[in-house]
Amino acid sequence: MPDPTSMNSAVHVYKRLVPQPVRSVAATTLPVGVRRKVKAQLARTLRRREARLHRRALRRVRRAGLGGSERRTTAPDGRIGHVHAGLTADLARRFDHDLVTQALDVAEIPWFAVPALDDRRICLAVDQRDKGAVRRVLRALLEEHTGYVVSVSPARNDTQDTPGSHMKAWKHYGKARVIRVTWLRTDPTENLWVGEDQGIEIEFWTVNTALATERLIGPRPNRVQRAVPSDAPGVEIGLDRLCGYSDIDGDLEPTITLEGFDVPRLEEIDFPxxxxxxxxxxxxxxxxxxxxxxxxxxxxxxxxxxxxxxxxxxxxxxxxxxxxxxxxxxxxxxxxxxxxxxxxxxxxxxxxxxxxxxxxxxxxxxxxxxxxxxxxxxxxxxxxxxxxxxxxxxxxxxxxxxxxxxxxxxxxxxxxxxxxxxxxxxxxxxxxxxxxxxxxxxxxxxxxxxxxxxxxxxxxxxxxxxxxxxxxxxxxxxxxxxxxxxxxxxxxxxxxxxxxxxxxxxxxxxxxxxxxxxxxxxxxxxxxxxxxxxxxxxxxxxx
The missing domain is CATH 3.90.550 (Spore Coat Polysaccharide Biosynthesis Protein SpsA; Chain A)
Structure with a gap:
């Protein structure tokens, strides 16, 4: 079911606000023109509200100074890329991680890292109830620092060429359980392009109260466990524990995960x-x-x-x-x-x-x-x-x-x-x-x-x-x-x-x-x- 705070069509909002019996009576007694006018007014109200919330999120992102590169350029496939001197695949992964986590922090959205099955990408988890706020801050971030978003689960990649600042890039967001945010990055010569096989995936975890202890349930399997206590303490973890391609002895700051996820990977190498x-x-x-x-x-x-x-x-x-x-x-x-x-x-x-x-x-x-x-x-x-x-x-x-x-x-x-x-x-x-x-x-x-x-x-x-x-x-x-x-x-x-x-x-x-x-x-x-x-x-x- 679409999240109440996420971007939805006027039809979804109309169905949530107006009970089914009332809709049935209206469909048989009100003229078609009146019903169309009500829905159009509701759609305009939603667009104005969305524009206001987007401007607020954009101001937050700009005040935080998120994003930035030497210049923008056009990738061979026509999409927008960012130029960075000294670029490596590992640094691009860190850039992406820091952008998304800082944006979530600016919006005061709790998050934690998850050891995904595909360790080419860093995966973050947020509460399903924050889904609307996540979309707004990420859309503002992608407007400030042009990137792209696709739905991973269910798989919908027809928006991969649409900048994430555009509303149509989020058309599958309502049903998405996992999304991926991607930035294309290149070196000053524009011979090396990084980002297509990386990006940050965001999972929307749901709260489960079926047991005595409240749990968070992930939308898909990961390397460790799909259910964790909602009050599990957070711990620091290096990106090399989440991604086997990362620098082991780097000087970069660690990220945050839950205590139960800080375990060695099956294929982890612990010798130099x-x-x-x-x-x-x-x-x-x-x-x-x-x-x-x-x-x-x-x-x-x-x-x-x-x-x-x-x-x-x-x-x-x-x-x-x-x-x-x-x-x-x-x-x-x-x-x-x-x-x-x-x-x-x-x-x-x-x-x-x-x-x-x-x-x-x-x-x-x-x-x-x-x-x-x-x-x-x-x-x-x-x-x-x-x-x-x-x-x-x-x-x-x-x-x-x-x-x-x-x-x-x-x-x-x-x-x-x-x-x-x-x-x-x-x-x-x-x-x-x-x-x-x-x-x-x-x-x-x-x-x-x-x-x-x-x-x-x-x-x-x-x-x-x-x-x-x-x-x-x-x-x-x-x-x-x-x-x-x-x-x-x-x-x-x-x-x-x-x-x-x-x-x-x-x-x-x-x-x-x-x-x-x-x-x-x-x-x-x-x-x-x-x-x-x-x-x-x-x-x-x-x-």
């Missing part, structure tokens, strides 16, 4: 995860690969604790070493000795040149809560079965391999490297993927280490979207543009930027241009993190 990046090519395009890897971690994996750069060549001067970034010079072949890195965490991601993250990821995407790694399965063929790493894996474990491993960021454990070193298999020769004439098969180190870990119960291979491309691929611009438009691939591996063929055909230049557009936001690991190479040609250079 580092990242190890290899620096092997002291060339302009090599620097762009390293810069892109750092930016992908900054943009899509804010939960990474410390980044270790293992430099087999003179490291770039723009690296900003500090608490979160260490640089260690090493000889070629140091990949087999990563467990000896000073202060490296037991669990870490290994990114070789050309490996980047393509979308937001969680620690659970690469590790299980009990510490197992989750490497990505790759193709298996005759060439893989006769590869040196397959023979070495069988010699080290006595078990044959059954699949390869995909390229891209690799989850590893330091203990496995140490055990392999003790087992004594001779280190395999490691190819340089940036000089390979074509996309190679499973990397020998990954194949041996992951197989050894799986046999000993330290790895659980999984499958996620991965893409490997060679810079000399004819027409490489098409798959790169597809990756740029979709942005749904979890991990990407780029090969062959140092080959003569890639330089001759312009593939190296195309890849560098792609990286500039895919990762336009500088990371905290760059010394001069306010600038980007001026032209693509400057970044390509020669081998």
């Amino acid at each position: 995860v580092d990242a190890v990046l290899l620096w092997q090519h002291p060339t302009p395009w090599g620097e762009e690969l390293l810069r892109a890897a750092l930016r992908s971690l900054h943009q899509y994996a804010p939960w990474v604790d410390v980044v270790h750069v293992v430099a087999e060549a003179q490291p770039p001067a723009w690296l900003r070493a500090g608490e979160r970034l260490t640089v260690l010079e090493a000889r070629p072949g140091a990949q087999w000795l990563l467990h000896r890195l000073p202060d490296v965490a037991e669990h870490f991601l290994l990114l070789r040149p050309g490996a980047v993250l393509g979308r937001p990821v969680r620690p659970f995407d690469y590790f299980t809560p009990d510490g197992q790694s989750r490497p990505r399965r790759g193709p298996w063929n005759a060439q893989e079965s006769f590869a040196p790493w397959s023979r070495a894996a069988y010699s080290a474990t006595g078990r044959i391999t059954a699949h390869g491993y995909a390229h891209g960021p690799q989850p590893h454990r330091a203990e496995i490297f140490a055990r392999l070193a003790e087992a004594g298999p001779a280190p395999l020769q490691l190819p340089d993927g940036q000089l390979a004439p074509a996309v190679p098969g499973t990397h020998p180190l990954d194949g041996l280490v992951h197989h050894f870990a799986q046999v000993n119960g330290f790895a659980e291979p999984s499958g996620e979207a991965s893409v490997a491309l060679h810079a000399a691929l004819p027409g490489i611009g098409t798959p790169l543009e597809r990756l740029l438009v979709r942005r749904d691939t979890q991990q990407i591996q780029l090969f062959g930027l140092g080959t003569d063929e890639a330089h001759r055909t312009g593939g190296t230049q195309a890849v560098v241009d792609f990286l500039h557009r895919y990762f336009p936001v500088p990371s905290v690991f760059e010394e001069d993190h306010t600038s980007v190479p001026g032209t693509v040609g400057e970044a390509v250079g020669h081998r």
Whole structure:
């Protein structure tokens, strides 16, 4: 049943105010013109009342100074977006959360966070009886800081292109049990767009007095419980407990939830995860690969604790070493000795040149809560079965391999490297993927280490979207543009930027241009993190 304080048509109000017997008599005795005039007058009264309440809510929002961005712009689909320097998916999530919660506080509407089943989005709960006040303050907020609203339950997304300040954007609000408020945000280059897969969902909880203790009942299942005591105390909770994609050790303020909801998620990772990046090519395009890897971690994996750069060549001067970034010079072949890195965490991601993250990821995407790694399965063929790493894996474990491993960021454990070193298999020769004439098969180190870990119960291979491309691929611009438009691939591996063929055909230049557009936001690991190479040609250079 529609909420009495929410926006409804004159017909709904007419039915609530006039009893059914009176309506029946009026329908048979009053002329049609009189009935139409009464309903029209009632509709005008409601519109005036709604306009007055909207102006009041808008004044409150403006006095609170909610919203704000560098400027507004038009998204590729024609909707309104907001420009923010230094934008990341995690910061956009925090912007959205703070906007909605501050607006609810301004309207003096109680709320609490709920651990939703889909942890890409932050979910808030409010009392069903406050539904009308919620709509008014959110509509005022969306007028001040243009955004969009849709009904999630029941699902009605035909208003997703209508600004939330318009009345027709709220046409499904009366029956909605859950709504989603979304803002589109972009960086100053307008290459990175965030918000479509995020937003804030608001659930309308109802009061239940069937038992001795009054309870609040949620409109849909969540990660913990659907019914809570209405007098449950509120507690602070970090956004990382509500969303696995958030920064674990961030300095941002926590949010508020009820005591019963502050429990670990089933897939929550409570151990630190580092990242190890290899620096092997002291060339302009090599620097762009390293810069892109750092930016992908900054943009899509804010939960990474410390980044270790293992430099087999003179490291770039723009690296900003500090608490979160260490640089260690090493000889070629140091990949087999990563467990000896000073202060490296037991669990870490290994990114070789050309490996980047393509979308937001969680620690659970690469590790299980009990510490197992989750490497990505790759193709298996005759060439893989006769590869040196397959023979070495069988010699080290006595078990044959059954699949390869995909390229891209690799989850590893330091203990496995140490055990392999003790087992004594001779280190395999490691190819340089940036000089390979074509996309190679499973990397020998990954194949041996992951197989050894799986046999000993330290790895659980999984499958996620991965893409490997060679810079000399004819027409490489098409798959790169597809990756740029979709942005749904979890991990990407780029090969062959140092080959003569890639330089001759312009593939190296195309890849560098792609990286500039895919990762336009500088990371905290760059010394001069306010600038980007001026032209693509400057970044390509020669081998």
